[in-house]
Amino acid sequence: MNYITSDLKVVGSRPIRPDGVEKVTGRAQFGADMRMAGMLWGKVLRSPHAHAKIVSIDTSAAEKLPGVKAVVTSKDFPHIANEEAFVGEGPMNFRDLSRNCLAWDKALYEGHAIAAVAATSQAIADAAIELIDVKYEVLPYVIDVEDAMADDAPVLHDDLFSAGVDPKPAKPSNIAKVVTFKKGDAEAGFKDADVVVEGRYTTKAVHQAYIEPHACLCSYNADGQVMIYSSSQGHFMVRAYCSKLLGIDLANIRAVPLEIGGGFGGKTLVYLEPVAIALSKKAGRPVKMQMTRDEVFRASGPTSGATVEVKLGAKKDGSIVAAKQVLKYQAGAFPGSPIGPGCMCGFAMYDIPNVDVVGYDVVSNRPKVAAYRAPGAPISSWAVECAMDDLARKLGKDPIELREQNGARNGTKTHYGPTHQNIGFLETLKAAKNHPHWKAPLKPGQGRGIACGFWFNIGGESTAGCHIAEDGTVVATSGNPDIGGSRASIGMMVAEVLGVPADRVRTIIPDTSSINFSFLTGGSRVTFATGMAATQAAERVVEDLKRRAAQVWEIPVEAVEWKDGKAYPAGSNAGAFEPLDLATLALKAGRTGGPIGSEVSVNAQGAGPGFGCHICDVEVDHETGAVKILRYTAIQDVGKAIHPSYVEGQIQGGATQGIGWALNEEYIYDAKGKMDNSGFLDYRVPVASDVPMIEAVMVEVPNPRHPFGARGVGEVPIIPPMAAVGNAICGATGLRLYDLPMSPPKVRAALDAVAPKMAAE
């Protein structure tokens, strides 16, 4: 059923989220908050070297320390062959995942896990780690992506031969994969162009920087059954990955989803759980592990640093005739950067006849890249959206109008294959053009920039349930950890279908043994796919309730209608019966067929892509290079905002992460390839005083494939900010900056380069 044109009573309103009170009172249980009797504390020994052969590991002294109950290395994990599965927005290689959790023969980055202990106190665990004697043969390391591609670069894996290259290379290298997307003839297109702009852009590795470090509590019982309490973006993923890595049957693992303190893609895989389970198995006791902030930075999954070369060619009238991009992304220690999406997203917003995109997935001695909110796209759009701005200037065109002229619309074929359907890009641009921010006056020293973003959003396998308790109140179940308010939106969709107020529905997230499989929380898919399953579950319950009412009234089921939480006879011919509400029908459940409830699993197709357009005003201090964000408006096509406050929240949060990426966030390395700024003091995320209010404007072009018209919203908002800020700086100073982050020393240096007279004051 489809409610897109219906009069909605709950969807679109702003009720208090069902898990809200426990979160504002500190009662909600996050990954590190669980305790079990007899639990041990686990701790990981990590490589101090960016690249080294592990010659030997001697754990004997650690094992002898009183209070130490188990020590593990990769020898305690089964040996896994190369095996890939497509998960989330990228492939997962389980051999690589295993040796990322505990290294095999090589330490591939500073912070790489080498061994782990479980002991009766944190202090003893810390002391035991220091007693493990590892002999390393230190190797030359390489981190920067282009350095890693050089012929003489130290090679990380001697069995890695570049895929996507013909003929297959004879020698191993750090280039894991080359991908290409071609449409038309870009060479010819550029010859035909009146105006050409090009640029070489770079980005540094950045971290998702969720405030909650990874944590888990695992208990391996003597009969081989395992309890996992952890926070993650997918407890079925946790179960599956632990099963794979340790060779345990899925049904023997019960993964309980604790509240998650931020993920943004960085918790779509496991680091600690397999290790904790192995320790628990050896020790015969539950094992608790939590990462320190330092470990989160050194040893989880920051995104790629990259270089992106972009070239655009247009006719005098503004139509873009050719576009080219060469992208080189760091993958970290093992292959698998988001190079694919990076290649696809940069030009996806535009209708360009001739496109040539080449992308390189390159390993280097830094942590394995994990997903970070629209993986690959922010880096790609940083370059393309700055180039679009340069093109607009060169053509003398308004930057929004240039995008409108070349913008993708329904029927536009992308350069990577699919044809856009039911998209809202032009509507988003129109809303930006008509927004008062676009026309507000600027003072001297201030500048304004706009930039756009695109993300596919995904659907996939989801399960949700709707259960009517004996008193007629409603429990909705979701197979997906809630990272942004999905309990609220799922409950609201169920409430809408049932015709009851939002607060009559309580949404919970059952563990992996208590609900059918649901794919992880990511790809902006939960409101779409799990929401679809929840809506269908509620609809089945409504059909069942109508059947029961029909049975009670002894009339045909076609003569019953359901409205506002009650069964009614459909018209006076059906009979003069008093309506039956949920409570009454629930009371009669035993006599009308038994308990009332439904669980639905879907493989949701038709996720609607999202487009965003951000407007940013900055002020630049020419003497210090400091950039102040004065005003920020983020416009996005959201399809249908189920709970507008949480949709706005996604937009505001993503925009702020992008602002941090634009201005100050970066991985800084010392001369030994070790991270120099592994804490929140020098890894500089935006603080409350760094940003103004962020106006989130929700444009609603419904996605007809979702019952309420929803599109995924979480990932799009991180894509435009870097170029929006860069274009605003250009507006304020006349200078194009090419390297992220645009921190004060860089801005000051760029200003000095063009006005040496002014600097010598």
Place this chain on the structure above:
Amino acid sequence: MPSLNYAAPTTVDEAVKLLAGASGLAKVLAGGTDLLVQLRSGRMRPDLIVDTKKIPGIIGISGSAGTGFTIGAATPGAVIEANEALKKAWPGVVEAMDLIGSTQIQGRASLAGNLCNASPAADSVPALYAAGAIAVIVGPNGKREVPVEQVPTAPGRTSLAKGEFILEFKLPPRPAYSGDAYLRFIPRTEMDIAVVGCGINVTLDAKGTCTAARVSLGAVAPTVLLVDAAAKTLIGHTLDDATLKALDAAAQAVCKPINDKRGTIEYRTKVAGVLARRVAAIAFDRALGKAGATTH
């Protein structure tokens, strides 16, 4: 496993005895905002922590602008910020202390901790140097008073002998037409260690000509600097363009910073000049009684 001892003495003598008599490494604990970070990271492995906060007088502010203020060494920044009289006479010292860390850090951090941690980028230190503050030190040989600029000697090192700690700071009496100010440059708006810090204290005559000045720069050398040459550009002058230019140059000339994750040599040097000009303008305005707040 090494064990860590803790004591909270209630008199100066008791504290001195504990510190002087410690067989291993003993550290003073005031606000703990540096010490606990160092403990947790393993950078500091003391055997004994001596918590001085129970010593009478070590927390609190007394005196006046005319007679001079005395500030207990362990007084938290929040208490310093709340003292209206101190803020009126020494807005530079107060704002410098107030810039350290977050509100939560302010609830605990102290001037003595900031000084004795001896980071070249410490925020309150340039303002204290510019103010001409005196550190009152107690130890096994009794009490002694030294100008604060003699306390830090190198990054993480002080001139305090074993068993010594700072009991309080004295700020000199405030002449008329005096003003001080402190600014730092940080990449965000809060929560960063200073890339450059500058504290300036001036006394003017009634016409606005400078009769006395102290200029201090932080984060541009291994220790916070008292920059005589920069002060000399101010004394005998009003703050006109020529004076500002000379001040900028003198500030840049003395910089010996390093390249690190917080700033480059070139950048720090340039910004030292920029800040010196901006701080001087505020200090002069304050000395002349002009309302000129330092917004963050």
Place this chain on the structure above:
Amino acid sequence: MAKHHVSAVINGEPTEFLCETQQTLLDVLRDEIGLTGSKEGCASGDCGACSVIVDGSLVCSCLMLGCEAEGTTITTIEGIAQGDHLHPVQQKFLEHAALQCGFCTPGLIVASKALLDENPNPTEEEARYWLAGNLCRCTGYDKVIRAVMDAAAVMRGEKAA
């Protein structure tokens, strides 16, 4: 050294606990007393997720030793509500959707309460600078600041709760 025996008043209740010297107040709250509402985000005083109020001062509990708590009065997130009566800050956080994952929320609520106790009429800028020590990665701070300003208005009696 033998463990310290510490007595303090926590959320209005006289409380005793044992701790080693190197255990911070945060460690003690979470691991010895079971008050897990205060969170560890960084253990270095940079994120504010561990914020508590000690003798009227807003502090990071990760930067205070457990043994320093002797004789103090401490308020944690668990003590902000009065029974099932939420504090206006808590109520407004819910109404404004000023939390997404909720991990930084305890620290932000304690810090916001401390702000309004000290300054009942903050400007937006004052609120932002006061709360700069509380990192949030989910919300971009917009709705947090709106919630705090709205709670302040309620507490000043300028509008109904």
